[in-house]
Amino acid sequence: MAEKDEDAATGTPGGRRRVLTAVALLAVVTVLALCCWKWLPGVYAWLSSPGAVHALVAEHPVLSRLAIVGMNALQIMLAFLPGEPVELASGYAFGFWEGTILCMAASALASSAIFFAVRRWGWRLVGVFFDRSHLERFSWLHNARRLELVMLVVFLIPGTPKDFLTYFAGLTDMRYAPVLAITTLGRIPSIVTSTVAASAFGSGNYGVALGSVAVAVLLVAVGGLAYKRFEASVRE
Numbered sequence: 001m002a003e004k005d006e007d008a009a010t011g012t013p014g015g016r017r018r019v020l021t022a023v024a025l026l027a028v029v030t031v032l033a034l035c036c037w038k039w040l041p042g043v044y045a046w047l048s049s050p051g052a053v054h055a056l057v058a059e060h061p062v063l064s065r066l067a068i069v070g071m072n073a074l075q076i077m078l079a080f081l082p083g084e085p086v087e088l089a090s091g092y093a094f095g096f097w098e099g100t101i102l103c104m105a106a107s108a109l110a111s112s113a114i115f116f117a118v119r120r121w122g123w124r125l126v127g128v129f130f131d132r133s134h135l136e137r138f139s140w141l142h143n144a145r146r147l148e149l150v151m152l153v154v155f156l157i158p159g160t161p162k163d164f165l166t167y168f169a170g171l172t173d174m175r176y177a178p179v180l181a182i183t184t185l186g187r188i189p190s191i192v193t194s195t196v197a198a199s200a201f202g203s204g205n206y207g208v209a210l211g212s213v214a215v216a217v218l219l220v221a222v223g224g225l226a227y228k229r230f231e232a233s234v235r236e
Contacts, residue, residue: 057093065102068093072106077114079129079163084194091195092202099195104184107191111166111183118170126167134164135171148178155186158219162187189219 057064068090075081090099118125126135151169154160162183169179197212 054093064093069102069106069109072103073110073113076107076110076163076166079167083163083190087191087194088198091198095202096195096199099199100188100191103191103195104187107187108180108184111180112176114166115170115176115179118167122171126171130164130167134161135168138165138168147172147174148182151178152182152186155182156189158189158216158222162190190216193219 068086072083072086072090075083075086087099087103090103093099094102123135151165151174155162155165166183169183193212193216197209197216200206200208200212
């Protein structure tokens with residue numbers, strides 16, 4: 001029995017994939033840990049100096065902006081990555097207004113790529129990042145009247161899983177233009193709170209930075225309650 005269990009764990013294609021995935025994950029974690037041990041103190045010291053960051057941006061005006069847009073877009077497409085660090089970096093390096101615009105541009109690019117990719121590959125692509133339970137959780141959206149309006153409301157509520165909803169929109173009958181508008185404009189509250197906090201911190205306005213973080217936390221808490229009530233009302 002023990003031998004059969006071992007064969008089932010490692011002898012089948014699925015078992016081998018799990019083992020290889022675990023080994024690859026361990027290797028990645030080890031490399032990241034070594035990199036952090038070697039370079040993180042220096043990176044932290046550099047980031048703690050807003051002047052040094054702004055000097056680098058001024059020295060590479062085009063490349064720095066392309067890099068932040070690319071990282072932000074990649075974070076949205078790789079839905080398991082958190083978006084707040086990149087949004088904070090945008091506000092810290094480029095200030096509130098430009099940081100917000102760069103985040104919005106990245107959101108538009110990533111949302112467009114996701115929409116057309118999901119239309120091409122459907123659940124085969126969505127399933128790479130999300131479990132079926134996510135789809136079942138939002139299945140009520142398929143039957144909601146005025147789907148675009150409902151999606152916009154859900155997107156505007158802080159704390160909702162926007163990355164999944166961006167993929168989910170491609171599984172619906174929604175047209176590209178409304179999806180692009182919803183997935184881009186609906187991220188504004190999250191982006192603004194992040195870029196305001198980071199920009200204020202970089203400028204030394206620590207009171208504004210802490211206030212922005214407090215507002216963001218409050219919005220997420222209130223948004224979670226509001227979403228539950230909204231979902232219940234739509235289901236009825």
